[in-house]
Amino acid sequence: MTRDEAEAVLTEAGLAGDDAFPLLEASIACAIHDQPFRQAGPVRVLAAYAAERLAERIGGERMEDALAETMAGDLRLNGDLLHYDDPANTDLIDVAERRRGLSAALAVFYLDAARRTGLTCAAVDFPGHVLLRVETPDGPIALDPFSEGRVVMPSELTRRALRAGLTPHIADRLDVLMAPVTDRAALIRLQNILFSRALKSGDYEAAERSALRRALLAPEDHRPWLDVAAAREKRGALTSALEALARARGVDGPAEVGRVQILERVRMQLN
Known part of the structure; x- marks a missing residue:
């Protein structure tokens, strides 16, 4: 596979x-x-x-x-x-x-x-x-x-x-x-462990992969896409980070404020 x-x-x-x-x-x-x-x-x-x-x-x-x-x-x-x-x-x-x-x-x-x-x-x-x-x-x-x-x-x-x-x-x-x-939540927790470990070790590609898996397993949750964007930003893939932030678009309240703040930070690095 x-x-x-x-x-x-x-x-x-x-x-x-x-x-x-x-x-x-x-x-x-x-x-x-x-x-x-x-x-x-x-x-x-x-x-x-x-x-x-x-x-x-x-x-x-x-x-x-x-x-x-x-x-x-x-x-x-x-x-x-x-x-x-x-x-x-x-x-x-x-x-x-x-x-x-x-x-x-x-x-x-x-x-x-x-x-x-x-x-x-x-x-x-x-x-x-x-x-x-x-x-x-x-x-x-x-x-x-x-x-x-x-x-x-x-x-x-x-x-x-x-x-x-x-x-x-x-x-x-x-x-x-x-x-x-749920079984879904149990598997997502395992991916959270992988994400945290990858970030701690500086393996941002592995962090991105684990966050992406969470995003696919829970398509209605905006938070994994924010983690995908953060991992991509860490490794300098700013255009891809913006794409991930766009996937998180549409959330309301405080989460939307946080997404906008991240979006502006990444955009500033592209300018």
Whole structure:
């Protein structure tokens, strides 16, 4: 798959409704968009095997145990503690090969297997760390894909939230801490991680690519195009930056003011 072909997949995914969002294929397209011409077959094989093993476990074990044992036990998917900042930890193709990654990338395999087998599972946009919410007969349970899918107790959720800087009256609210997000939002969060890392390292081309993927996945959101423009401005592609700003046109309120300010700054550099 070429980069253009990956963009076509992401464009189609962006137009899909949340209930029909193709999480696995969109995640593969994101990885290939970053590094084209790689084989995605192993990712699909791993995902299919995960669904097969999970289907065998469901019914004989508690839902949360079946999911954790399948993903962390059978597939050996786990967080990479030793090389946390390794770019491979955010790339689904690399994660499938290494069986190591960040929680936002590992969550893709958990969510895909859950969807295929009928489990109700969703990502939780927890501060600093993606968690998973699994609906069980006894109520929702939080799992940590980075730590072998283990259950995160409510008291630990509160401690993590306080360490992340949330105020006590928010950190005590499990309905807020465990609020589910869509598969689309989960994949966009992974692209946000890539964008932040690329900016920090000065790799503005990688930052532009990750922002562009977000723009394709969420076509009604102006903010990714502002990030595309910022990355292009950083690398001196001012005309392209103006084109990205034009894509963000049409928003109202304070966001429009910010867009106009960026637009004028870039235009001044062209004069």
